[in-house]
Amino acid sequence: MHVLGRLLDPQLVEQLSRLSLSGRRVVDGAAVGQHKSPVKGASIEFRQHRAYVPGDEPRRVDWRLLARSDRVFVKEYDEETNLRATTFLDASGSMAYGAPARKFDYATRLSAALGYLMLAHSESAGLAIAGSDSNTWLAPSTASDQLTRMVHLLERAVPRGATVLGRALGHIADRLGRRSLVIVISDCLLPASELLNGLGRLVHDRHEVVLVRLLHEDEINFPFQSWVRFSGTEGEAAHMVEAPQVRRKYIERFERHERQLHEGCSTLGIETVRLETSLPLIDAVTAVIRRRRG
Amino acid sequence: MKFANIILLAGIFAAVLPLILHLLGRARYTPVQWGAMMFLARKPQGTGDGYRRRQWGLLLLRGGAIALLAFALARPMLSSTANTSDAQRLAVVIVIDASPSMGHMEHAESRLDLARRTALTVLGQLRRGDQVGLITLGQPANTDVPLTTDLQDIASRLASLKVAVAPATISDGQRRAAALLAQIEEVPREVYIISDRDRIAWAEIEPRGAQTGSARTTAVKTIAIPVGSTANDNAWIESITLTDGLPVPGVPVNIEINVRNGSNVDRVQMPMTVRDADELIDQVSIDVPAMSTVTVRRRVVLARAGSHMLTATIGPAGIPRDDTASLAVDVVDPFRVLAITDSLDADEFAHLRLALMPYAVSGSQGVDIARLRVVKIDDWPSLDPRRESVVILAGVPMLLDRHVQALENFVADGGGLLITPSDRTTPQSWNASVYLDGDGLAPASIESFSDRAALAMSLTASPLAGKWIKQPMTIDVQKRAIFGDAAAESRVIDYADAAPMVLRRNFGQGRVLAMSLPATSGWSTLASSPKYLPLMQSMIRYLGSARVSERNRPTSSTLEARFSSPQDRSAWVARPDGRADRIPMTMSNDAGLAVYSNTDLPGIYNIRTAGTRGVDFVIFGAHRDSALELLSDAELQSLCKAADITLVKPDAISARIGQSRRGPELTLPLVVGVLSLLGLELLVAHRTTTLRQRRGQ
Numbered sequence: 001m002h003v004l005g006r007l008l009d010p011q012l013v014e015q016l017s018r019l020s021l022s023g024r025r026v027v028d029g030a031a032v033g034q035h036k037s038p039v040k041g042a043s044i045e046f047r048q049h050r051a052y053v054p055g056d057e058p059r060r061v062d063w064r065l066l067a068r069s070d071r072v073f074v075k076e077y078d079e080e081t082n083l084r085a086t087t088f089l090d091a092s093g094s095m096a097y098g099a100p101a102r103k104f105d106y107a108t109r110l111s112a113a114l115g116y117l118m119l120a121h122s123e124s125a126g127l128a129i130a131g132s133d134s135n136t137w138l139a140p141s142t143a144s145d146q147l148t149r150m151v152h153l154l155e156r157a158v159p160r161g162a163t164v165l166g167r168a169l170g171h172i173a174d175r176l177g178r179r180s181l182v183i184v185i186s187d188c189l190l191p192a193s194e195l196l197n198g199l200g201r202l203v204h205d206r207h208e209v210v211l212v213r214l215l216h217e218d219e220i221n222f223p224f225q226s227w228v229r230f231s232g233t234e235g236e237a238a239h240m241v242e243a244p245q246v247r248r249k250y251i252e253r254f255e256r257h258e259r260q261l262h263e264g265c266s267t268l269g270i271e272t273v274r275l276e277t278s279l280p281l282i283d284a285v286t287a288v289i290r291r292r293r294g
Numbered sequence: 295m296k297f298a299n300i301i302l303l304a305g306i307f308a309a310v311l312p313l314i315l316h317l318l319g320r321a322r323y324t325p326v327q328w329g330a331m332m333f334l335a336r337k338p339q340g341t342g343d344g345y346r347r348r349q350w351g352l353l354l355l356r357g358g359a360i361a362l363l364a365f366a367l368a369r370p371m372l373s374s375t376a377n378t379s380d381a382q383r384l385a386v387v388i389v390i391d392a393s394p395s396m397g398h399m400e401h402a403e404s405r406l407d408l409a410r411r412t413a414l415t416v417l418g419q420l421r422r423g424d425q426v427g428l429i430t431l432g433q434p435a436n437t438d439v440p441l442t443t444d445l446q447d448i449a450s451r452l453a454s455l456k457v458a459v460a461p462a463t464i465s466d467g468q469r470r471a472a473a474l475l476a477q478i479e480e481v482p483r484e485v486y487i488i489s490d491r492d493r494i495a496w497a498e499i500e501p502r503g504a505q506t507g508s509a510r511t512t513a514v515k516t517i518a519i520p521v522g523s524t525a526n527d528n529a530w531i532e533s534i535t536l537t538d539g540l541p542v543p544g545v546p547v548n549i550e551i552n553v554r555n556g557s558n559v560d561r562v563q564m565p566m567t568v569r570d571a572d573e574l575i576d577q578v579s580i581d582v583p584a585m586s587t588v589t590v591r592r593r594v595v596l597a598r599a600g601s602h603m604l605t606a607t608i609g610p611a612g613i614p615r616d617d618t619a620s621l622a623v624d625v626v627d628p629f630r631v632l633a634i635t636d637s638l639d640a641d642e643f644a645h646l647r648l649a650l651m652p653y654a655v656s657g658s659q660g661v662d663i664a665r666l667r668v669v670k671i672d673d674w675p676s677l678d679p680r681r682e683s684v685v686i687l688a689g690v691p692m693l694l695d696r697h698v699q700a701l702e703n704f705v706a707d708g709g710g711l712l713i714t715p716s717d718r719t720t721p722q723s724w725n726a727s728v729y730l731d732g733d734g735l736a737p738a739s740i741e742s743f744s745d746r747a748a749l750a751m752s753l754t755a756s757p758l759a760g761k762w763i764k765q766p767m768t769i770d771v772q773k774r775a776i777f778g779d780a781a782a783e784s785r786v787i788d789y790a791d792a793a794p795m796v797l798r799r800n801f802g803q804g805r806v807l808a809m810s811l812p813a814t815s816g817w818s819t820l821a822s823s824p825k826y827l828p829l830m831q832s833m834i835r836y837l838g839s840a841r842v843s844e845r846n847r848p849t850s851s852t853l854e855a856r857f858s859s860p861q862d863r864s865a866w867v868a869r870p871d872g873r874a875d876r877i878p879m880t881m882s883n884d885a886g887l888a889v890y891s892n893t894d895l896p897g898i899y900n901i902r903t904a905g906t907r908g909v910d911f912v913i914f915g916a917h918r919d920s921a922l923e924l925l926s927d928a929e930l931q932s933l934c935k936a937a938d939i940t941l942v943k944p945d946a947i948s949a950r951i952g953q954s955r956r957g958p959e960l961t962l963p964l965v966v967g968v969l970s971l972l973g974l975e976l977l978v979a980h981r982t983t984t985l986r987q988r989r990g991q
Binding site for chain 1: 322331333
């Protein structure tokens with residue numbers, strides 16, 4: 001646990017210990033856990049019959065039904081499995097905004113907390129960090145050193161470059177394979193359509209997706225006064241404005257973007273959580289967990 | 295175009311201040327590394343061409359307002375004439391009021407001091423080449439200083455200016471100023487009238503259009519600069535009079551001093567002094583309620599015979615000029631009274647002797663006003679007014695012609711004669727000896743003698759003025775002479791039944807009194823009444839002062855001074871206004887008579903000739919300025935407006951002269967322009983904000 005201590009303070013860890021994750025949907029899992037697995041097989045809970053096809057195990061044939069109806073069916077059962085959760089962290093340049101703590105710092109701590117929470121409940125936890133240059137991928141696992149690997153990755157991650165979130169989400173979907181819980185942590189400062197495309201790919205692959213939008217309060221309220229020279233963190237051209245004069249328009253655009261995002265996510269069946277960096281981390285974790293519990 | 299404060303024109307560079315502030319604001323921006331660039335419009339609506347135009351418009355309006363304000367503060371003036379050299383010259387006449395009201399003290403300095411300072415301010419605004427004249431109101435026109443370029447000379451004259459005694463009128467100043475400016479036409483001309491708000495001075499101001507002469511026709515501008523406050527805080531001595539006739543040395547004499555408080559504030563414990571020349575002979579503190587007159591009665595003693603000048607002084611109380619009043623007093627040696635009688639009774643004159651010589655009779659220490667000598671008619675003395683002041687013809691028997699002739703000569707030469715009846719007097723003897731059908735000494739005939747009666751008598755005329763006689767007294771009359779018809783002006787004392795008791799008449803240079811009762815005891819209780827002494831003393835003073843000319847006269851009186859054996863045939867009159875007039879003397883035998891009648895000013899006039907101290911006269915009369923009726927601001931404005939006079943406050947002199955020199959000042963229109971620009975700026979700024987809000991910016 002000393003590795004986790006580099007990102008999370010002991011008090012937060014203690015608070016996390018009292019929380020638990022529960023899947024709103026059935027997820028695939030490699031280990032027996034407290035979540036139902038969508039994989040039908042020999043398990044304790046009967047699900048349905050289906051016609052026998054060559055290759056089916058003979059032991060799954062329902063012999064009693066064969067005797068009564070002279071037709072060969074095999075039994076299918078719901079299998080209890082563990083939760084596979086992957087935290088997807090946006091490491092674009094815009095996540096570097098904020099002082100003294102940047103959004104990205106907050107996001108790394110939130111990712112670590114979620115990872116810890118899952119692993120503490122014998123769930124599989126994975127991590128994906130999407131930067132402009134390269135993507136970092138840690139496959140979900142319940143291994144004992146999984147948390148250590150996650151923390152190392154998070155510590156090394158640097159937010160920079162343009163947001164390539166849509167494309168990165170597609171790459172993650174390719175790697176995820178079995179259905180998982182995907183927690184996307186991002187400021188979502190990219191066109192809504194681009195982001196929704198990436199999220200749609202995950203949903204299409206039947207992953208459960210929770211979108212955590214992490215923002216600094218300046219990005220919400222735009223409180224700047226007088227003249228401000230905004231330099232883009234993702235390579236955009238600098239913009240000199242008299243802040244009070246553009247505030248109203250900024251907020252209007254911000255809200256329109258958020259509305260598009262929210263509507264798109266609703267259509268996709270994606271839960272969204274908006275967090276501000278001023279929010280205590282335990283409250284942020286709770287909000288994510290609660291949202292996922294439905 | 296000229297500027298009064300050209301240095302302030304540099305402020306016009308401040309017009310770029312809004313632009314600088316704008317650029318500074320841009321230069322001092324806050325750099326922010328920003329992620330949400332997607333929400334910042336690449337070209338905000340607020341920075342569109344329209345917006346930029348409005349913003350630049352606002353900048354121009356703000357800069358223009360500042361530039362215009364700087365321009366206004368520099369006080370530009372339009373040139374009044376195309377000729378620059380003429381525009382730089384002025385012809386100015388300063389009319390400064392030095393009338394007595396300008397002596398009113400305000401905060402340790404007089405209004406004249408304020409006026410002098412104001413005049414020097416006017417002078418200080420003039421330049422080399424300007425011409426200036428000086429008129430002092432309160433002084434005659436021949437003291438006017440004609441136009442000169444020697445400003446220093448005018449300044450020196452202003453410095454030595456003193457409050458005059460003569461009243462002044464603004465209209466007089468206007469006329470005199472017009473005369474000074476009449477010969478100047480090429481340069482702007484102005485008359486600066488510096489005066490207080492004395493209603494009397496402004497009363498005769500000439501209304502617009504009524505002004506005549508070249509000053510009007512050549513459009514001389516008249517500027518009035520009022521100085522001093524509207525306080526009317528003044529108290530003054532209205533009069534000082536002697537109530538007991540001619541005094542004699544060492545005998546107390548009563549004087550009455552009337553003090554008027556013309557202000558709305560009571561004056562308490564105001565000091566008053568009475569001086570005989572430089573010698574303080576009396577002092578007292580008096581209370582004078584607001585807007586009232588107090589009569590102060592004092593008893594003073596003048597030790598020596600001769601001419602005295604008593605001066606009463608109060609205060610200081612407002613205008614110094616009327617804080618003092620003078621009274622010329624002639625103190626004469628005790629009157630020598632000669633009683634001529636045909637009585638054989640030695641005690642008949644005991645009462646009269648007691649009345650005229652109370653100290654001598656009683657053996658007390660004191661000075662009697664007269665010395666009485668009684669002679670019998672058989673011992674008829676030679677009569678000379680230089681020896682005897684008064685002759686009492688006590689009981690008129692039938693007089694011899696030489697006696698009548700001697701008496702007439704005596705009175706004609708200035709002696710006094712009191713004629714009284716006695717038991718031995720008959721109407722025939724009276725009328726034949728002293729009346730002579732009106733040609734004699736007696737002012738009236740005697741028709742008869744009446745029976746006993748208790749009658750009151752009262753004073754009806756003033757020669758015997760004395761407070762004792764102003765109240766009627768009652769005496770028991772057993773017998774009295776009934777006078778024939780007497781002119782009203784000859785009546786001095788009447789009985790209650792309107793019959794005359796005492797009559798008077800002037801004969802030559804002398805005076806005659808006729809009494810219907812004996813001067814001695816008998817016929818009535820008069821001699822034993824308490825009023826007998828003052829009555830007899832007053833009559834003796836009256837009769838004995840015929841040779842002494844009255845030196846206290848009302849204004850416009852004719853003054854006469856006689857000089858024996860003068861060295862010169864002319865005399866000098868020193869007037870209260872400081873002027874000295876030379877007058878010729880009329881010679882008669884060895885004596886010279888100087889007559890002077892230009893006595894319109896109250897004050898002391900001294901007529902003297904070479905080798906003499908001269909004779910002082912006091913001309914009394916009301917001081918015109920004493921009441922200090924001052925015009926209010928509104929009244930003064932109305933008056934000046936009607937007379938086409940520009941009213942200027944002392945602190946605005948510089949601007950006024952600058953305006954005259956260069957033409958009208960443009961400050962006010964420019965300030966209006968500044969306010970208009972600011973209003974327009976507010977309008978544009980409001981519209982810009984509204985548009986921005988409407989567009990959601």
